[in-house]
Amino acid sequence: MSTSVNQAASVPLKLSLPSRTAVQATAERIGKYGMSHVLPPAIVLAVLLAVWEALCSVPGATLPAPSKVVADTWELIVNPFYDYGGNDVGMGWQILASLERVAYGYLLAVVAGIGLGVLVGQSTWAMRGLDPIFQVLRTVPPLAWLPLSLAAFQDSYPSAIFVIFITAIWPIIINTAVGVRNIPEDYRNVSRVLRLNGVEHFVKITLPAAAPYIFSGLRIGVGLSWLAIVAAEMLIGGVGIGFFIWDAWNASMISDIVLALIYVGIVGFILDRIVAALGKWVTRGTTTA
Template identity: 55%
Template sequence: MSSPVRLVHTSAGYLPPSVAAPQSAEIIPYPNAPSVQAQEVPIKLPHPLAEKARDVAANVLPTLIMLVVLLGIWQIACGHEGATFPSPSKVWTESREVILHPFKNVTIDGWHIKIQDGGDVGIAGHVLRSLGRVAFGFSLSATFGIALGILIGQSKTAYRALDPIFQILRTVPPLAWLPISLAIFQQAGPSAIFLIFITAIWPVILNTAAGVQNIPPTYRNVGRVLSLNPFEYFIKIMLPATVPYMFTGLRVGIGMSWLAIVAAEMVQGGTGIGFFIWDSYNSSLLTDTIVALIWIGLVGFALDRIVGWIGRRVAREV
């Protein structure tokens, strides 16, 4: 009688010992294999200035490329003989003096700026004259506009009654106010200030009043629970909630102020960037007019960005 066959249990089932795979195998290292040890690899963070430069390049480079493309199209379209509109190369050739010497007869001594009276002034002198008028008129419109907006915004009845009137007045073009301002003040300087004031005040009033109207009810309830007096309520509740609305109106207002003063100076004469444009047109210096338009656009862009930057700083502080 033959002896029974011993089977070994494996993953493939029960097999004879000669067939079954070994339960374990010895791992033989590769000869002369280098030992590998984990090493800490330092992570190099980009320099803050490099990140800032990259962000600036990402924002500015597309604009510069588009500007070059537009200048190229302009040059191709107007660079041929018989073109009625000057090309960029012609603007540079004929208005080089205006471009290279913008501060002609303008003396800057610290914070004191002296501009020679008369028309023989560089284009920057005319811009500074206009900015002085805008600064005064816009300051008045901002002060009265914010105050009136806060008062009107606290009364729903007053807001509903006055909002349609303000909406109508804000659509009146700046030049339409010029005859009224001349009739009231009889002088070009005060008339220009009034024109800036009456043009810029409406968006400031409307946006400030809207901000007061849109204060969340929970904020008002917090003020009542804490028994805040009117001054504390204004500083801690109303001002932080309405600052974004205020500066939205101020940004619109500063742009309208710049538009108004240019239009007023074109009609009234004297000095200012508006007068420079009109004088260049009457002298058939179309290239000087184009240079002035570029200055107007750049200054308007800068004013908008400055007011927006101030608004962001104020919003963080309050």
């Protein structure tokens, strides 16, 4: 009887040991990740904020200190989705309006850019004919296309989308073409042996092999898209984070501009991380995050 009781009492201890080990291992991984990825930027950010506060708190400073930015924009921070009608909406709606334009223009650039990139990468004739034109057009600043798009579309909304499209398409075309040209010849030989048709070759050989290059172009393109829409909205007006920044400048609301710039940077970082995560998943980790 005593032996069975001792055995029963030891069972919970044996069952709890793996659980404790797993919890400890998880805690160690979290601690290591925090020390290597969270702590360094947190320290740098704290130092930068302290320097910013010290420099902008002196008499005669023309820019607001972080404490003043928070005090001046507190209502925008705690209520980003207010809507008082017209263009008087919260910063959350402004960012969503900009993201909508970016989504349309960027998706169009993805479809056209990958298609043209595959064409240039696979066809020597297409590369010789189109690559010089692409190299010239990609050097044109994005905002230089805005007057032309306004003249063509006679409307600010499609004009902004066109600016996003023409900004994002060049890195997608170039990286896709490089990826297609760098597909190993062994892959092409396998396609010939298996007698894959054009569609099968594209889906099973071309896209998987060139995916790391394609997603590198997609990451560059999404970053450029977000940069371009902010600048374009300053000129075309209406709702959008770029228009919000310009409107705040006209009203001499510098703290609002600082907050908007912080949000612009955070959204741009998130967009880049999303495309990077998608690329890592599609290519099974062969792209760099």
